[in-house]
Amino acid sequence: MAEAEPSFKDPRWSLKGVTALVTGGTKGIGYAIVEELAALGAAVHICSRNQTEINERVREWESKGFKLSGSVCDLTSKAQREELIKTVSSVFHGKLNILILL
Numbered sequence: 119m120a121e122a123e124p125s126f127k128d129p130r131w132s133l134k135g136v137t138a139l140v141t142g143g144t145k146g147i148g149y150a151i152v153e154e155l156a157a158l159g160a161a162v163h164i165c166s167r168n169q170t171e172i173n174e175r176v177r178e179w180e181s182k183g184f185k186l187s188g189s190v191c192d193l194t195s196k197a198q199r200e201e202l203i204k205t206v207s208s209v210f211h212g213k214l215n216i217l218i219l220l
């Protein structure tokens with residue numbers, strides 16, 4: 119019998135211990151990327167401009183057992199981008215492995 123093709127759900131694929139920042143993680147492409155990274159075990163931080171939506175997404179993902187955090191950031195603002203990096207550095211203790219900028 120032919121061996122099954124490896125998939126991203128294969129237990130050999132793991133992002134446990136890996137940290138990721140996904141901007142625009144509350145909707146669309148960002149949301150889908152967060153789902154995949156977190157399902158593989160990564161700790162993910164998201165940002166968007168809407169605190170209520172961030173809270174809803176974090177609650178939703180925490181209920182699935184994902185390691186998630188989020189904070190508000192308008193990426194058009196240099197000051198808010200700098201604040202985001204400080205927050206992420208604090209949350210992940212200075213280690214960021216994956217950066218998804220949308």
Ligand SMILES: NC(=O)c1ccc[n+]([C@@H]2O[C@H](COP(=O)([O-])OP(=O)(O)OC[C@H]3O[C@@H](n4cnc5c(N)ncnc54)[C@H](OP(=O)(O)O)[C@@H]3O)[C@@H](O)[C@H]2O)c1
Nearest residue numbers: 142143144145146147148165166167168191192193194220
């Ligand atoms: N969907 C496609 O087929 C497609 C194709 C090619 C390229 N793209 C590009 O890929 C990116 C994502 O597309 P999408 O369809 O996933 O969009 P989307 O569903 O509108 O999601 C955009 C995400 O980014 C956040 N966001 C928007 N402006 C922001 C800002 N200034 N600061 C921080 N967060 C911000 C949004 O949250 P808030 O609005 O609450 O801040 C939301 O979480 C866009 O740049 C789009 O142009 C999309």
